[in-house]
Amino acid sequence: MTPSVLAGLVGAALVGLGLYGLILHPHPLRKLLAFNLIGSGVFLVFGIVARRGAAAGLRFDPVPQAMVITGIVVAFAASALAVALILRLSAETSRLTLDPEAWTKPDGKDAT
Amino acid sequence: MTLLSILDVELALLIVGVAIWTIAARDLFGAVVGYVAYGLLLAFVWIRLYAPDVALTEAAVGGGVTGVLLITAGKRLGALKNAVPDAQPRLAFKLLTAALAALVACAIGAAVLMLPDPPPSLAPDAAAAANGAGAGLGNPITAVLMSYRSFDTMLEKVVLILAVIGVWSVGTDKAWGGAPAPFRKAKSYPPMVFFAQFLAPVGVLIGIHLFWAGANAPGGAFQGGALLAAMWMVTMMARLVEPPPVDAQWLRLSLVAGPAVFLIAGLAGEIVAGSFFAYPPSLAKPIILLIEAFMVLSIAAALPMLVAGPPSERTDP
Amino acid sequence: MTTLLDLFTLVAVSAGTFFFFAGTVGLLRFPDSLTRLHALSKADNLGLGLVALGLIPHAENLLSALKLIVIWVLVLLSSASTSQLIGRALRRGRK
């Protein structure tokens, strides 16, 4: 098994793990972590395509690698925006739920 | 099984193990620390894939800057008890989700195993671009970023500005025009000041070195900019400097400088060399370095502003 | 000459690995956070220094060799500072 194939399989596993966490965790920050796991898994799968592209006599294919670099920065920007939204939501309502019905039914458990 | 493949399997197990911890940890902060460790570990995988440029970006952005963002958020949100309903999803739903996740993972895994051989590649085109418009750049990745796929790189800078605008607009109306909350509420602490004072100059030097070396060796505008951003954050964390108000002229100019210079160079290419983002061959390298220098400035300004968050009302005078 | 340099690498890297091992043993066996911090920062930093030293004969050029040393010095200083900060937080008994 070459390192590229192994890294690709790790990427696939990361996407699966991230998807599981994204759906099941109620906490928005945990969802964000899970989403970032999916993202890095996708980058890895994309990255092994780069490793395989030795066709031009290079040791790697620079095109996917360059796009992964761009992708990492964009993923960070999106995470930062998400964190700002989550923090504002918590400051505004002192709760963090994404449950749409939470707004309609009065909930005695956590006083707002 | 060779020694190297044993090492690869070890690394793969470690990465997946930390990822599982991030998902499965019982408390929020444990998961966040796990994710920061995971970000640092990813740099290893990229080294194994002969991608030092990506490893550097992952270490700087994924490990360092994201670490500060998430740790801060995790600590603040951890203080909020009962903010999230405790209700655990039912077992059937859990199993269904696990099955779905496994299915997706297996599909991607199968796709990885069935990739065509020899792989299709844009590398020859990129190599041609590196010899053509991006002439004189020994680092093929920089050539791709600045010449072959320059449009992507410019739009990515625009995305950074949009994200900064997005983060700023999350603040309250009253706070608009003010500065983001300081990175540290209490007064500075001597060991922290010492740390910032020795780290920041060295880090700035290394950041500029990475940018400069990026034309021929691993490194480049992203990595250099991210390091400079991290060093600005370190000095703000030690309260050697304060976050600037969001309506500071110099801050806004630095934020737009990168994409603006990029766009101007692109439009000039339309006039001088006949197509958008075409550089005259004799001037290609100086022009690319000029654009990259302004990109470094924009990245170094944008990343700390993203971490600092929206402007806040000053509580301390 | 190469044999001698290889021998140097062998000794330095092996010693470095040993110190990492010792650091982890300390991490597992020591009773509280402060002593664990001690094991981690002291033994591991020595290990990193020895590994970096051992790799110097294999560096591509002088700049790479210099960078190896700078890496070690940076890690030494930053881990000393963070240990101080973490240690203070631990001593104040905060969670």
Add this chain to the structure above:
Amino acid sequence: MNELLLTAAGLILLTVAVGLARILRGSDDVQRLMAAQLLGTGGIAALLLIAYATSVPGVEDVALGLALLAALASIAFVNLLDADQGDAEA
């Protein structure tokens, strides 16, 4: 020579993995910050060894980046602790 470097990298990675498992399972948030420190030393050593054995160019710069940034998260956290409690006796 490469075998030696790879063996050393494998062993160091193993100690990092064991240490990471120990630290992450701890209950104290402050203690968990040691994870970043562990990766800042053991991680960098393993990274250098692997890269030298497989001759990846420019790995020193990656290690420099890690050395500069591994501590950042811990600093951020300690800052927040001080913010919570004030700096009464610092």
